[in-house]
Amino acid sequence: MEPMEEVGALTAEIVRFVRAFGLHRPDDTPCGAGVSVSEAHALAVLATAPPMTQGKLAAELCLTKSTISRLVDQLDERRWITVGTSDTDRRCRILSLTPVGQAAAAELGTRRRERMAGLLDAIPTDRRADVIDALALLSEAARAST
Amino acid sequence: MEPMEEVGALTAEIVRFVRAFGLHRPDDTPCGAGVSVSEAHALAVLATAPPMTQGKLAAELCLTKSTISRLVDQLDERRWITVGTSDTDRRCRILSLTPVGQAAAAELGTRRRERMAGLLDAIPTDRRADVIDALALLSEAARAST
DNA sequence: CCAAATGGTTGTATCATGGAACCAATGGAG
DNA sequence: CTCCATTGGTTCCATGATACAACCATTTGG
Numbered sequence: 001m002e003p004m005e006e007v008g009a010l011t012a013e014i015v016r017f018v019r020a021f022g023l024h025r026p027d028d029t030p031c032g033a034g035v036s037v038s039e040a041h042a043l044a045v046l047a048t049a050p051p052m053t054q055g056k057l058a059a060e061l062c063l064t065k066s067t068i069s070r071l072v073d074q075l076d077e078r079r080w081i082t083v084g085t086s087d088t089d090r091r092c093r094i095l096s097l098t099p100v101g102q103a104a105a106a107e108l109g110t111r112r113r114e115r116m117a118g119l120l121d122a123i124p125t126d127r128r129a130d131v132i133d134a135l136a137l138l139s140e141a142a143r144a145s146t
Numbered sequence: 147m148e149p150m151e152e153v154g155a156l157t158a159e160i161v162r163f164v165r166a167f168g169l170h171r172p173d174d175t176p177c178g179a180g181v182s183v184s185e186a187h188a189l190a191v192l193a194t195a196p197p198m199t200q201g202k203l204a205a206e207l208c209l210t211k212s213t214i215s216r217l218v219d220q221l222d223e224r225r226w227i228t229v230g231t232s233d234t235d236r237r238c239r240i241l242s243l244t245p246v247g248q249a250a251a252a253e254l255g256t257r258r259r260e261r262m263a264g265l266l267d268a269i270p271t272d273r274r275a276d277v278i279d280a281l282a283l284l285s286e287a288a289r290a291s292t
Numbered sequence: 293c294c295a296a297a298t299g300g301t302t303g304t305a306t307c308a309t310g311g312a313a314c315c316a317a318t319g320g321a322g
Numbered sequence: 323c324t325c326c327a328t329t330g331g332t333t334c335c336a337t338g339a340t341a342c343a344a345c346c347a348t349t350t351g352g
Contacts, residue, residue: 011262012194013285015187019208023164024183025309027338037170038339041161048158055299062165067340069301091299091348113153120153122287127280128152134273134280135159141268142166171340184308201330213309215332237317237330298349306340318329 021115038063040108042071043097046081047105051096053086080104184209184217186254189226189243193251197242199232226250 018024026037035043038061045060046052052060058068072095075081080101086092097105123131164170169183181189184207191206192198198206204214218241221227226247232238243251266274 011258017285018169112157116153116157119287123283127283131280131283132155134277137269137273137277139159139162139166141265142163144268210310
């Protein structure tokens with residue numbers, strides 16, 4: 001297979017994967033009821049990182065600050081996060097998961113893992129680490145090439 | 147790495163990639179100006195398959211028939227497709243690319259390949275094959291587990 | 293001390309999507 | 323042949339994610 005053809009086939013496969021997993025439907029994550037994809041992603045980020053500012057979250061999720069502002073409002077209304085003010089910079093709002101938020105994140109994580117487990121099962125055991133490493137390289141490259 | 151942790155890492159990397167690549171912004175495909183992601187995907191499907199019905203396209207894109215109906219309208223207004231009626235089943239509308247649509251599909255395909263090639267450029271040379279292999283494994287797994 | 297930069301909010305507009313109700317055509321079962 | 327369930331599509335409606343621009347508050351550097 002020629003290099004360019006490889007790239008084309010790869011693109012098509014990524015597209016199929018994205019659509020098959022419902023990632024094109026941002027208002028309903030495939031792995032949880034009533035939770036938008038962005039909410040789920042935000043929850044996952046906040047669960048695996050120390051309390052952060054909205055700007056940091058925006059960079060992490062590749063969203064604008066206005067979208068983040070509203071997303072934060074939603075998470076706050078759900079009582080999944082608390083919003084505080086930074087001591088060192090009173091412009092910054094510090095986002096932290098509440099216990100309820102942590103539970104929700106764990107629940108979503110479980111669902112997602114279940115969903116993904118089938119995927120991983122279909123990958124030979126000795127190749128799984130390679131796949132994960134490769135995806136890390138790929139997402140890094142996507143960020144670098146923007 | 148523990149198995150469950152592997153699943154989590156896989157998920158996290160996929161999420162990172164999707165967001166970094168802008169796939170969460172459905173109104174603007176990363177590979178073309180003024181073309182929505184779904185439009186681009188529809189064009190790609192129609193370009194690489196014989197004329198099909200709306201239902202078939204819906205299944206291919208994982209969208210509901212109402213969304214497809216509107217999508218078809220858009221593509222028709224752009225003169226990218228022609229919409230005909232099936233001879234054997236007059237309920238079915240048969241979608242075919244116009245020459246202009248084929249050109250648009252080719253153009254988008256080229257852009258997409260360039261974009262993907264740029265991605266690969268941001269990956270160390272000696273790791274590119276690994277990434278490609280890994281993605282092939284992943285999409286293969288996605289098809290197997292669906 | 294003031295101007296530029298930074299973090300966030302709000303107003304406005306756009307648009308993709310699903311579900312439900314509906315219509316038209318098909319195809320069996322009797 | 324006649325109904326009626328099924329299937330392909332359309333339209334109405336509601337939801338909601340997103341960006342951009344204008345704005346405010348705070349910090350920081352000259």
